[in-house]
Amino acid sequence: MGLRSVDVLVLGIVVLVMASACLNQPTRTNTPASSSTSSLTTSYRERGDVNPPEILDFNWTPTKIVWDKVYDLKVSFKASYPPDEISGVKLIFKPENYSYFITEYGMRRGDYYKVFPNDSRVYELKPVDGVFDKPLEEFEVNITNITGGAEYWIIIQVQTKNGRTVEYKRKTPYLRQYENNAKKDNLTIMALYLLWWGKDNNWDEYAGSDFSLLGAYSSMDMIVINKHVDWATGYGIDVFLINWPEPGDYQDHALKEYFLKSDLVAKGDIKFAILYETIWRLVDSHPGWNLSDERNIEILTSDFEYLSKNYFQHPAYFRVNGRPFVFVYESKGFFGDINQITILKETFDIYLVSDHGHPEADPKTTFRDAIWGNVAKRFDAIMDRWGYEHYSEADMRRWYGWCNINGIDFIPSATVGLSYKNAPWKFDVPEVPRKTELLKERIQLALKYVDPDIKILFIPEFNNFFENSYLEPSTQDGFKYLTTLKSSIFH
DSSP, X not given: OOEEEOOHHHHHHHHHHHHHHHTTSOOOOOSOOOOTTSOOEEEESSTTOSSOOEEEEEEEEEEEEETTXXXXXXXXXXXXXXSSOEEEEEEEEEEOOOTHHHHTTOOOGGGHHHHSOOOOXXXXXXXXXXXXXXXXXXXXXXXXXXXXXXXXXXEEEEEETTSOEEEEEEEOOOBOSSOOGGGGSSOEEEEEEOOOTTGGGGGGGOOOSOXXXXXXXXXXXXXXXXXXXXXXXXXXXXXXXXXXXXXXXXXXXXXXXXXXXXXXXXXXXXXXXXXXXXXXXXXXXXXXXXXXXXXXXXXXXXXHHHHIIIIITSTTBOEXXXXXXXXXXXXXXXXXXXXXXXXXXHHHTXXXXXXXXXXXXXXXXXXXXXXXXXXXXXXXXXXXXXSOTTOOHHHHHHHHHHHHHHTOEEEOBOOOOBOOTTSSSOOOOOOBOOOHHHHHHHHHHHHTTOOTTTOEEEEOOSEETTTTEEOXXXXXXXXXXXXXHHHXXXX
């Protein structure tokens, strides 16, 4: 094919120069990356050239994909410069520069290559026929063993015999660093995912010392989202359960305009579902949410119409038995006209999940005018109430058995931890310790009670630094918690 790699010494010098430049020339994009059919970006070394070399039929095609990860790709193109002849062609393949993570998010410089691996290559090319002897030459190059974890630039530099050089650029979408291990089994791991970071500079309210490896990032950043999806699915998470507070909110905008448009979500590497925030939406009866209150019915109907229109039909939306999965937070506080739960399910054809599996509750318990078990039966599934260190195996077994008897599904959870000491809000509840050995124990317990009909395990949470509940790789813990999850699931 006429390809030769640059001599090892020269390549080493080029890579070092690129690595240095990577941390000094910030580039930030929050629009979807170019595909292989997009137009080329061209820069001219010699501005006076009115007839520069042209690149024709440019294409890059993955040639080896394993579990959504592109390992190898092929680049092909033609270079034309009539009437002069081309004297040399070079192809540079290098990751995008994300140094704004350092300058804007405060990422530690030493963490940059932990997050965005340095994977730059330089190739000097010869035509397919091996000789520069005509004004239109064809070129091919196979790029193998791609590390991934970034968007990549494919840069072609064409030099003519009269000394003119022209550079053509094209950027790939985000290429995964990890294989999508979540797809390798039939167990659905769902993790709570927050899109609130960056709202009103809320990182300033965080009192902790352990930060994401990404720094104090914004949830309205597609590279952040791609990185989270790459990490999460690479370590076994299938679904992000995304808390949704209200239409038009910061998180709603981040979900609609950034999360769903990010490369890995758009191509189906992960599913998502909605956690409906009752405490931010419904009229509080102190305690509970009265379903006989017409204001609450109007809010629920309007909100679910919005969710149905904007999210439920999305191809990446997570479904159970063909119906969109919706978890209603604090729905254990419903009372009044509980038939409204059934109406909501049937109107929007959704798979509705509650959190009635509280460790201190009994199905016969009466809350306001509603019997706990009677309300729970209106849902398709119940989840145990995470965030309680004293949630015992007996509690999980009791609710698992009750679900089996009453013909509804059960979703066990394994919490990462819980504490409000670093959050701007305070609640007087016992701390749930965040330790890898405890997470492993919680996962092992929950796995015993995974419902065979739906096979879902819930992990709260992926990135709640405020409440000390996060799997996300951090400055103090690295990848320890994701590694614990993966080893526990695939053991």
